[in-house]
Amino acid sequence: MSPAQIPALREIEVIAPNFKRRHSGVTSTVIRLVPLQARDIAIVASGPDLPGEVPNLPPRGLLRLPRSGPSGARVWHARRNVEMVAGLALKYLAGKRLKLLFTSAAQRRHTGFTRWLIRQMDAVIATSAKSAGYLERDATVIHHGIDTVLFSPVENREALRATLDLPVDGPLVGCFGRIRHQKGNDLFIKAMISIFSEVPHGRALMMGRATEEHKTYLQELKDEVAAAGLSDRILFRDEVPIDQLSLHFQALDLYIAPQRWEGFGLTPLEAMACGAPVVATRVGAFEELIEDGVTGNLVEVDDVDAITANLRRLLVDEEMRASFATAARENVVKNFSIEKEAASILHIYHGLLGRA
Secondary structure, eight states: OOOOOOOOGGGOOEEEEOOOSSOOHHHHHHHHHHHHHTTTSOEEEEOSSOOTTSOBOOGGGGGGSOSSBTTBSEEEEEOSHHHHHHHHHHHHTSOOOEEEEEEEOOOSOOOHHHHHHHHTOSEEEESSHHHHTTOSSOOEEOOOOBOTTTSOOOSOHHHHHHHTTOOSSSOEEEEESOOSGGGTHHHHHHHHHHHHTTOOSOEEEEEOOOOGGGHHHHHHHHHHHHHTTOTTTEEEEOOOOHHHHHHHHHTOSEEEEOOSOOSSOOHHHHHHHTTOOEEEESOTTHHHHOOBTTTEEEEOTTOHHHHHHHHHHHHHOHHHHHHHHHHHHHHHHHHOBHHHHHHHHHHHHHHHTTOO
């Protein structure tokens, strides 16, 4: 992508801070949304180490902003506590005219300090109805969206798998993301071992990074697979570059999201957009993303028997799998596109700026 055009300081209408240097889900949100929204409004991110296609005003430049924007106040869109604090400091200490907006993804009771910060905001977005339920004020629910062109089905999965050095004899079941107990990777492995001891066809792929503290957990999973004699059918792969991620989702026939806890969880959307039905636990926003019995199946947390039963049925019943796959793709395109998320947030921006 070509480098982003950064509007003149006096023209900036919206600032989306991203103060965390380490890449996170919030960082991904800013990277995905800001370039898209910049087509319709003078928006900049503000943070370290953002890609060149993201219009970015470094944090040191915030104090140079004129007091007012072209419409009077500007919107400060925070997604973390530190960014809410910075917005309040800019407004009340530096004298900048700001409308403060916060997006909450947390699915737990906030600390007293966070609740106080949220009360100071002019508007609040929640990424799911479940997240909104933990807020002590009104919030607009706007689900995350994905690029439904990048994440879309391919005509020939077998050919794609060959280019990715994956087994071409399917079906292929995936479980992607950080590898740790919270993500339920052990439940995926137990389910696949149980199924593959009875079902002679199919492969499984666990893909993601285990940080140093979770490497023992990953090795235990590999040892469990080896002890079952299934190392040729249950495969492990480290995380791939971001430009390779969609290709690996496109290679799947089924996806498992066995998390024990999740803030939102984009991977089921990415899988469904590629035509892979999902078996997922009832955490994060999964109950709002997956239509049980239509686009996939929902099970209770830690219920490995239910994960196994639903996965086995979808592996064996090709007609049901195909029906779920079609419905899954249609659901994501209709309800969870990145364009829909961007437009919904833009509506909030325009309201805060006093526009119809």
